[in-house]
Amino acid sequence: MAPIASTSTYFDFRQALTTKKLVGLWRMMSDYRLAYAAANLSLAVSATAKMFTYLLLRNFADTILGDAAPFAGTLERTLIVIALGFVGLALLEGGFSYFSGRLAAYSAEGITRRLRNFLFDHIQRLSLAYHSKTPTGDLIERVTSDVDSVRSFFNEQAIGIGRIVFLFIINFLAIWDLSWKLAMASIVVIPLILVVSLWFFKKVTTAYEKYQEQEAMLSTTLQENLTGVRVVKAFARQEYEKAKFEKDNWEKFLRGKAFLKMHSLFWPLSDIACGFQMLGGFVYAAILAIHGEITVGTYPAYVGLVVWLIWPMRNLGRIIVQTSTGLVSYGRLMEIIKQERENLTDGRAQAQGAVLPVSTLHRTQDGVPPRPGPPVPAPQVQADGTGQAQVSLPSRTGVPPMLAARTVSKDPVRGEIVFEDVSFQYEDSGSEVIKNVSFHVRPGDSVALLGSTGSGKTSLVNLLPRFHEYTDGRILLDGVELKDYPREYLRRQIGIVEQEPFLFSRSIGENVSYGVGRDVPQDEVERAARAAAIHDVILSFPDGYKTLVGEKGVTLSGGQKQRVAIARTLLKNPRILILDDSTSSVDTETEAEIRAALNRLMENRTTFIIAHRIQSVMNADLILVMDKGTVVQMGKHEELVAQDGMYRRIYEIQTRIDEELEQEVQSVK
Numbered sequence: 001m002a003p004i005a006s007t008s009t010y011f012d013f014r015q016a017l018t019t020k021k022l023v024g025l026w027r028m029m030s031d032y033r034l035a036y037a038a039a040n041l042s043l044a045v046s047a048t049a050k051m052f053t054y055l056l057l058r059n060f061a062d063t064i065l066g067d068a069a070p071f072a073g074t075l076e077r078t079l080i081v082i083a084l085g086f087v088g089l090a091l092l093e094g095g096f097s098y099f100s101g102r103l104a105a106y107s108a109e110g111i112t113r114r115l116r117n118f119l120f121d122h123i124q125r126l127s128l129a130y131h132s133k134t135p136t137g138d139l140i141e142r143v144t145s146d147v148d149s150v151r152s153f154f155n156e157q158a159i160g161i162g163r164i165v166f167l168f169i170i171n172f173l174a175i176w177d178l179s180w181k182l183a184m185a186s187i188v189v190i191p192l193i194l195v196v197s198l199w200f201f202k203k204v205t206t207a208y209e210k211y212q213e214q215e216a217m218l219s220t221t222l223q224e225n226l227t228g229v230r231v232v233k234a235f236a237r238q239e240y241e242k243a244k245f246e247k248d249n250w251e252k253f254l255r256g257k258a259f260l261k262m263h264s265l266f267w268p269l270s271d272i273a274c275g276f277q278m279l280g281g282f283v284y285a286a287i288l289a290i291h292g293e294i295t296v297g298t299y300p301a302y303v304g305l306v307v308w309l310i311w312p313m314r315n316l317g318r319i320i321v322q323t324s325t326g327l328v329s330y331g332r333l334m335e336i337i338k339q340e341r342e343n344l345t346d347g348r349a350q351a352q353g354a355v356l357p358v359s360t361l362h363r364t365q366d367g368v369p370p371r372p373g374p375p376v377p378a379p380q381v382q383a384d385g386t387g388q389a390q391v392s393l394p395s396r397t398g399v400p401p402m403l404a405a406r407t408v409s410k411d412p413v414r415g416e417i418v419f420e421d422v423s424f425q426y427e428d429s430g431s432e433v434i435k436n437v438s439f440h441v442r443p444g445d446s447v448a449l450l451g452s453t454g455s456g457k458t459s460l461v462n463l464l465p466r467f468h469e470y471t472d473g474r475i476l477l478d479g480v481e482l483k484d485y486p487r488e489y490l491r492r493q494i495g496i497v498e499q500e501p502f503l504f505s506r507s508i509g510e511n512v513s514y515g516v517g518r519d520v521p522q523d524e525v526e527r528a529a530r531a532a533a534i535h536d537v538i539l540s541f542p543d544g545y546k547t548l549v550g551e552k553g554v555t556l557s558g559g560q561k562q563r564v565a566i567a568r569t570l571l572k573n574p575r576i577l578i579l580d581d582s583t584s585s586v587d588t589e590t591e592a593e594i595r596a597a598l599n600r601l602m603e604n605r606t607t608f609i610i611a612h613r614i615q616s617v618m619n620a621d622l623i624l625v626m627d628k629g630t631v632v633q634m635g636k637h638e639e640l641v642a643q644d645g646m647y648r649r650i651y652e653i654q655t656r657i658d659e660e661l662e663q664e665v666q667s668v669k
């Protein structure tokens, strides 16, 4: 597949991470600084042209209206030259101003385009732990509204500062050329403007931070309510949700008002200060003219120039105040950017499928977990520079392993899984959700997990693709500890049908072939769909495999979604298959159909099945009965039924319900 964006449009925004926000924004401008320099230069040319307009005005007044000698021979010729000069200068000024505007817009759009691309990529590489504690609406808000504030900064303030500095210097020098006294008298207000702007800068920063926080909250509410619109309707909670939204929206209104109040207070204040400055300058220039210290022509020139000296001073204040929003948004974006990405390639080993792993040393034949013993030291891995690593696996018993060192390759895993005293606790929860779990699965075996809701089944299987890291004990895959496998490799080996599958708003065909990463022939897609007992259903849709799935698959029923998800996972052809309650939303008949298809597909794959119905788990090679994070019973169906315990109790209840149901059906018939 061709890369979507060339590398030149990629910029790692983590390079812009710093506590000095202006420095951070400067770093973001990387690759575009030349464009900004050109834009500023254009503005300088434009400003110079403007200044010359006023100098020409002075000449006009002095030669045509006053009594200075015409510089182009006759008075008429001088007039024509001056007139052409005005036109030429206006063209220069307008042309370069346009050019700088174009450059600024191009740069600002360019920077924010790659910023958006970076954020999108970065966010989907953050850990599941981060995503589970961060509201989606908040992320959306930052990627849209805050990125836009940063864009404004680059489009307006970053270019504005150049314009201000140039206009100020050029006009100040021009006035200095007229009279140094006038020049000095025209800038007395600068310290006042600086102090007032900095005070407002602080105020606006706080107000804008609060405003953006509230906006993020509103966008979270909106996103959640749209996603959960069915719940709102089902519980007829529209009025309650409306009131809640209105309250939050009112708060946003208040904060927006406070923010705008700061702005609207600042503008008149700075305008008044600048107005006084201008008036003072006019009066002082008039006095100088009366006393003959400047010519009559100098006066209108000064009047024209001083406007453009005041303009940058006035706008300096504006820029300082407006920059605050860009800086606040920069800070909010950096809060995402500084988050550590989930490392997909950090593992040290990639197991080779064919080589006999050392873990056979502690393999048990009966599915009973290995007896506890001294912990096995971690495998030693040395890179050999060829992209392959040497892994030496020390023995658990101190006896030298059969294969002291082996080369690991990118081959698929065999699928032998050993849990050794594994415990796990979510980062933000107070207690362990998996406690000292040990079991052993041979390659190609199926393991069933049965247990009450919240007993930790999903949490346990989520450890396998390293969605979360176990906190204690070890999990070995083909004899190598799970932590030593790069996540990306591991996830290519493992297929999960999630408890609540998510389908994209794309065609059903695309959803099925989603995880394969190549163009899949239609017959392969159909084979997977048949195996998941969904093919006929798909054909019954108007556009077959091209039928679009609404957001979150609203056009599909729960059971249909589950089956599309099963097809998607089967097509990926993983060595390890995890089915998390994947048949919970289908009727008994369909479940039997899927189970039959799965039984064929489970051959040669290590499979984890989480299910609530005994029928779904009774054929498994190993059944784990879980309760409150621990495995309370383990074995095959026959063994477990023979034991007095949770499994038999569940079995008896389910059998009784099935029998009663059967009897009722019979009686109705």
Ligand SMILES: Nc1ncnc2c1ncn2[C@@H]1O[C@H](COP(=O)(O)OP(=O)(O)OP(=O)(O)O)[C@@H](O)[C@H]1O
Binding pocket: 132, 426, 428, 429, 433, 451, 452, 453, 454, 455, 456, 457, 458, 459, 460, 499, 581
């Ligand atoms: N992301 C998470 N962060 C913190 N705690 C979690 C998280 N996910 C689950 N838990 C907690 O871990 C415990 C086990 O949850 P888990 O989803 O593994 O149960 P389960 O056995 O799969 O239940 P069910 O049969 O209902 O699917 C629960 O107490 C739950 O509250």
Ligand SMILES: [Mg+2]
Binding pocket: 457, 458, 459, 499, 580, 581
């Ligand atoms: Mg679960």
